[in-house]
Every structure is written in structure tokens, then in C-alpha cells.
Amino acid sequence: MRKSWVLWVLAIAITLASAVFQRVTGPSYPARGSTKVGGTDVKYRLIRTHPRGDAEVSVVAATPITGALAWKRHKTADSWIYVDMQRRGSLLAASLPEQPPAGKLEYRVILQNNGERVTLHGNPVIIRFRGDVPNWILHPHILAMFAGLLLSARAGLELFQPSPSTRYIWPAFILLTIGGMILGPLVQKYAFGAYWTGWPLGTDLTDNKTAVAWALWAVAAWRRSPKWVALAAIATFAVYLIPHSMFGSELKHE
Numbered sequence: 001m002r003k004s005w006v007l008w009v010l011a012i013a014i015t016l017a018s019a020v021f022q023r024v025t026g027p028s029y030p031a032r033g034s035t036k037v038g039g040t041d042v043k044y045r046l047i048r049t050h051p052r053g054d055a056e057v058s059v060v061a062a063t064p065i066t067g068a069l070a071w072k073r074h075k076t077a078d079s080w081i082y083v084d085m086q087r088r089g090s091l092l093a094a095s096l097p098e099q100p101p102a103g104k105l106e107y108r109v110i111l112q113n114n115g116e117r118v119t120l121h122g123n124p125v126i127i128r129f130r131g132d133v134p135n136w137i138l139h140p141h142i143l144a145m146f147a148g149l150l151l152s153a154r155a156g157l158e159l160f161q162p163s164p165s166t167r168y169i170w171p172a173f174i175l176l177t178i179g180g181m182i183l184g185p186l187v188q189k190y191a192f193g194a195y196w197t198g199w200p201l202g203t204d205l206t207d208n209k210t211a212v213a214w215a216l217w218a219v220a221a222w223r224r225s226p227k228w229v230a231l232a233a234i235a236t237f238a239v240y241l242i243p244h245s246m247f248g249s250e251l252k253h254e
Contacts, residue, residue: 010153011154027048030048032045037112044059052098054096055127056093057095057109063087066085069109070083070110072106101191101193131191137186145179153236155229156230169220216228216236
């Protein structure tokens, strides 16, 4: 018989690993890398999400490196617009114009030094603009989602006990309901102007994976059988391995 604290440690480890994975993956995580420009090392961090207002793009680049920022609206035939980056100490910086919530731009940073021109990151970076989400919605949403994952993992690990308890099933379901099906749509509305952009209205994987996990836990809470608890726990862990905001809300430019 496994001791309860061992199962809790495993559940916490699963939750923390999932949280780190969600933090460093997905289309909202900055594009990072390093390169050489005319023999000078340059490390960069290019933003891929921004709230209201113009989005400043900056790169730490020593003199005499110069740079330009090129941008256009995503998935359009627009011509590229080029803006010279301005030097502020060790930074080269320029701004992308504010877009409506869910509006996307493609941009490239082009650096030059000693006659060599380098485009950072190779392919254009896609940035999505969003509205401001009140902290009283955002923080409880995040807390409920990861607390729900923690109890989901704990409920699944409980099945390794000779006489597994069912006491974690309903708390896991309630937390996922609050975090994913109540607060989640509110976050989506504030950020991108729509309560739901998953199936059948859209392709947002965050909405879709949340709905799948919630539906499986609804059945598990109803049936309270080991089979459904195992399926719900495994599915919940699996959906947290899908990068956050994949195929998310996107403004269609006319």
C-alpha cells in the first residue's frame, strides 16, 4: 500500500511539470535565440503576445549594430512596412501598432553590422494582441485550473491503492468546472472578445481540450467507477501537454 504523502508528492510533481510546460510552450511564449551579426553575439527575445497599446520590440545589441523592424497584418497580402529601430543605450527598439483584440501581426527584426544583414529567428514572428483581463478573474481562473489538475492527478494515482478512495473525484470536477467552464470563458471574453472559440464555433485548442477534460470528469463524477476516473485523469494530464492557446482566437482581416 502506497502512503498517501507519496501519492501527493507525485501529484504535485505532475502539476508543476505541467505548469512549466504550459509556461514555456505555445504561440504566446516569446521567440528566443542567439546569433552573430558581423561577428558580434546577439541574444534576442521577441514577444508574441501583447495587451492594449503599441507593442515595443527591443533587442540588446551593442554599437555599431543597427536594425529595422518590418511588419504586416497576419494572413493578408499587405506589403511589408519597415521602421528604423532607435538606439536607447544598449537597446535597439521600435513599436508595432496596436491591433484590436485577437488581431495578429507578422514581424521581422533585421540587424546589420559590418556589411552583414541578419534576420532574427528566420521566419516572421506572429504576435497576437489581447484585451486586459481583470486580475479578479484571471488569478482565480489559473488557480482553479491547476488545483483541478492537482486533484485530477491525485484521484488518478489513488487508483494504485488496494482500496481506492473516491473523495478526490468531486473536488477535481468542481474546480475544473469553475476554472475551465465558468472563469475560462470570462477570460476569453475580456481578452479576445468572445466567450467561446472552440468547437463548433472555432478551432481554439484551449477551449476544446478544456471541454474534453471537463466532460470526462463529469462522467467520472456521475459513475464514480475506476475506469472513468482513470480515463479522466489520463485525459486531463494529456490535454495539459497541448501548448496553451494553439489555434486560438484570430481576428479575420477584411
